[in-house]
Structures are given as structure tokens and as C-alpha cells.
Amino acid sequence: MTVRSGTHPPDLVAPAERIAVAFARVLRGAGVATPVSSVVSFTEALGAVGVDVRDRVYWAARATLARRPEDVEPFDRAFRVFFDGAEPDPGRSEPDPPVTITLAVDSDDDGADAGDAEPAEDETLELRFSVAEVLRHRNFADYDRHELAEAHRWMSRLRVTGSPRRSRRLTGSSRRTRRPDLRRTVRAAVRTRGDPVRQFYRDRTTKHRRLVLLLDVSGSMEPYARALLRFVHAAVAGRRRVEAFALGTRLTRITRELGSHDPDLALARAADRVLDWSGGTRLGDGVARFNDEWGVRGMARGADVVILSDGWDRGDPDQLAEQMERLQRVAHRVIWVNPLKVSPGYAPLARGMAAALPYVDAFVEGHSLDALDRLTEVLNRA
Numbered sequence: 001m002t003v004r005s006g007t008h009p010p011d012l013v014a015p016a017e018r019i020a021v022a023f024a025r026v027l028r029g030a031g032v033a034t035p036v037s038s039v040v041s042f043t044e045a046l047g048a049v050g051v052d053v054r055d056r057v058y059w060a061a062r063a064t065l066a067r068r069p070e071d072v073e074p075f076d077r078a079f080r081v082f083f084d085g086a087e088p089d090p091g092r093s094e095p096d097p098p099v100t101i102t103l104a105v106d107s108d109d110d111g112a113d114a115g116d117a118e119p120a121e122d123e124t125l126e127l128r129f130s131v132a133e134v135l136r137h138r139n140f141a142d143y144d145r146h147e148l149a150e151a152h153r154w155m156s157r158l159r160v161t162g163s164p165r166r167s168r169r170l171t172g173s174s175r176r177t178r179r180p181d182l183r184r185t186v187r188a189a190v191r192t193r194g195d196p197v198r199q200f201y202r203d204r205t206t207k208h209r210r211l212v213l214l215l216d217v218s219g220s221m222e223p224y225a226r227a228l229l230r231f232v233h234a235a236v237a238g239r240r241r242v243e244a245f246a247l248g249t250r251l252t253r254i255t256r257e258l259g260s261h262d263p264d265l266a267l268a269r270a271a272d273r274v275l276d277w278s279g280g281t282r283l284g285d286g287v288a289r290f291n292d293e294w295g296v297r298g299m300a301r302g303a304d305v306v307i308l309s310d311g312w313d314r315g316d317p318d319q320l321a322e323q324m325e326r327l328q329r330v331a332h333r334v335i336w337v338n339p340l341k342v343s344p345g346y347a348p349l350a351r352g353m354a355a356a357l358p359y360v361d362a363f364v365e366g367h368s369l370d371a372l373d374r375l376t377e378v379l380n381r382a
Helices: 016-029 036-049 054-065 069-083 131-135 145-155 182-190 219-238 263-273 283-299 317-330 351-359 369-380
Strands: 099-106 123-130 164-173 201-208 211-216 242-247 251-253 304-308 333-338 362-365
Touching: 016 036, 016 054, 016 069, 036 054, 054 069, 131 145, 145 219, 145 369, 211 219, 211 283, 219 242, 219 263, 242 283, 251 283, 283 317, 283 351, 304 369, 317 333, 317 351, 333 351, 333 369, 362 369
Parallel strands: 099 123, 211 242, 211 304, 304 333, 333 362
Antiparallel strands: 164 201, 242 251
């Protein structure tokens, strides 16, 4: 196979994976140690630089496969034989055995019959790729229906516990504190004829703060709302003291609908409950109603409040600023999740976003699985 500048030889029409694996086989025959991780890196490099320019292919292979100085000389010989069609060394006349390339995709479920398959007679190199890793950094707006279903399965493994706080309740402690446990100390002294040989202590326990999630379901959030709704369901179904609301032209409480552990049933019930899905947005009215009916009355006091919205608002920005200030005064933290934050050159110039941002404790992304993973870490952080 000869690579010429500006040409596309027929032999190189094969996918980059096959070229990388075949050349790695030649390198191993030349005595160059070539682990699978280097082959994967070479495959990615070929996908970036292409296979039609010799110098690009050479340096992509050299940078990923020749890891030691002593590997350069046998690497050059193998490259000339494989890509330029040069004659191999006379001492090596036996052709390499064929290599079968298998591209496997890992699913979320562990296959029970994976180890029962009959081994192939020829040598097989299997490259495994995780679907979740492929989709991890992709924007939710670019998902198709099958990829969204895969992302939903991945979100079911998220554990949104919320940040811990000190409780007023006292419990037995294994360390010395300023609060002696007289009852346990006296009970232990009875067994030693009244001598308090061992002293016991009490300390305050920790409990998780209430978590409140307000999801914007307006038309501008359509590419992200259904993926984020699955994240909200994972939070509601995963622990107690979680409240969920849909925020559009009105405010709809959907905690009960998302309480089912069956995600399909929960999402269907929530979709039926929300009447203004993909409509307009009145963030100020929605936050005002939440403050008046639930938040200031106790639901948001000392809680972590998460607003998942792109900040586009048809209402009065001054009203939103006033209500966000009220919410910040009673909440422990106000976290705003904006899927558009990752966009190149993004600035919070939308009226709603600009009005709310001064009263937000954390402004994070929410466009991908990786962003939701980082959001979970923020929520679980003390």
C-alpha cells in the first residue's frame, strides 16, 4: 500500500481501524511493542489527519506507536514495507497470519452469555467501545432518539444525594466530644461495679439538605428538556426530600409523578401533568409563585435550589431579579444550570439570565452527560 500526496489508493479505502490494527501487527512482527492503547490512539489520529497524505500518516503513526528511541529504526522499516510497498527483509519470508478485527459495543447490561461464545480459530483482535463514553461529551441537542434512550439508561446510575448539613439530633460518637453520654457511661459503669472505666460521648449527626429542582420546559429548552427531565427523575426517585417543578408559562409540581422507579412511567405521567410543554417562558411569574406557595413557607429554607433553564424569558426581568433575591435569602444555595453556557462566545446577555445571575451561587453547564456528572458532584459537595 503506497500513500501519495493528494491520491486515494484503493487499498486504503478500508476504515482507519483496520489499517491501524494491520500495521500494529506488522510492528509486533518487527519487534516493536505495540499495546492496544497505542493502536486506539493511532486510530484516532488517522481519523483526524486522514490516510491520503504519507507524511501525515507517518507522523501520526510515529507519535503514537514508536514509544522508545530504539523503536524508530524497526518502525521506519515496517512503515516502508506496509505503506510504500518496499520489499521486506530476506530473513522474514513467512507471511503474517490473518487477523480478524471485531468491533464490539459495550451495553449497560452485563451479558450473561458473553463468556460462552466459541473462540475463533484465527487470531482475533477485539476493539471495544462504550456507548456511554461516546455520548458522554456530545451535546443533548445533537442526540437522536436511540442515543437519548441510551443517555436515559446512563442517568439511572446517578446518585444525587445533596449536600450534607449538621443536624440538631445527637447520637453516640466514637470520638471524644464536648457532649458526654451520661446514660451509656452509667450503664457501662454498672457492669464494672460503679467505676466509670470507660466514658461515652455524643455528637450531632449529619443529614442531607432538601433538594428542589425547577426545570424550564419552554420551547427554547426543547432540545434539552427531555434529557434533563430524566436527570430530575433520577434525583427524585433516588432519595427522599427532593421536590421537582416544571417551569414554563405556569409552575407545575411534578414530584409525585416522578416518584415512580419506572422511568418510562414516570416521564409519561410528568408529560401528561405539564400542560405548557414547549410553550413560552415566564420565569419571574414561576419563581414568584414558588416563593409564595412553597419556597418562603419552608420548602426552600436551607435547601439547595437548582434552576435548569437557558434564561430566555418573556416576562419582566425586574420581577425575576426581585424573586431571585427572595429565593437566595432563604435557600442554602441557588444553582443555575444553563445548557447554552458551553456555546463558543456565550455571554449571559438574555434578559432573564442577566437579571438572575447576581443572585446565583453557582452557574454551571447542563448540555451533556459529562456536565450532569459534574453537576451531581456540585450538588453532593458540602
